[in-house]
Each structure stands twice: as C-alpha cells, then as structure tokens.
Amino acid sequence: MTLRLTDDESDALRARAEAEGRSMQEVARSAVREYVARHDHDADVDRAAAWVTTNFREALDRLGQA
Numbered sequence: 001m002t003l004r005l006t007d008d009e010s011d012a013l014r015a016r017a018e019a020e021g022r023s024m025q026e027v028a029r030s031a032v033r034e035y036v037a038r039h040d041h042d043a044d045v046d047r048a049a050a051w052v053t054t055n056f057r058e059a060l061d062r063l064g065q066a
Contacts (some may be wrong), residue, residue, distance in 0.1 A: 003028065 005013065017024045054058065 013024050013027060017027045020027065
C-alpha cells in the first residue's frame with residue numbers, strides 16, 4: 001500500500017513522530033489502528049441500540065409518553 005500525503009500532512013506527521021520519538025510509519029500505523037477501533041466501536045453501539053429499540057419498543061414508547 002502506498003499512502004500519499006499532502007505536504008502539510010507529511011510535515012505534521014513528521015513533527016508528531018519526532019515529538020514522540022517514533023518513526024512516521026509507527027505513528028501512521030497507530031493512527032490507523034485507533035481509527036478502525038473507534039469505528040468498530042461505533043458500529044457495535046449502533047447494533048446494540050438497534051437491538052434495544054427492537055426488543056424494548058413497548059417500554060420505550062411508554063417512557064416516551066410519561
């Protein structure tokens with residue numbers, strides 16, 4: 001895989017890597033892992049909310065009328 005960054009993105013990544021004492025590749029890979037984990041969590045929350053909505057529809061409706 002080739003990742004093409006703008007000059008500004010590359011400069012920011014380089015600065016972050018230097019500040020952390022890590023390589024640009026390490027910082028970029030870490031960012032990708034964090035991004036994927038955050039979006040996987042969001043999908044899990046969406047599935048859980050859909051399950052609750054489906055399985056507790058009557059109770060939620062009653063609460064909404066209270």
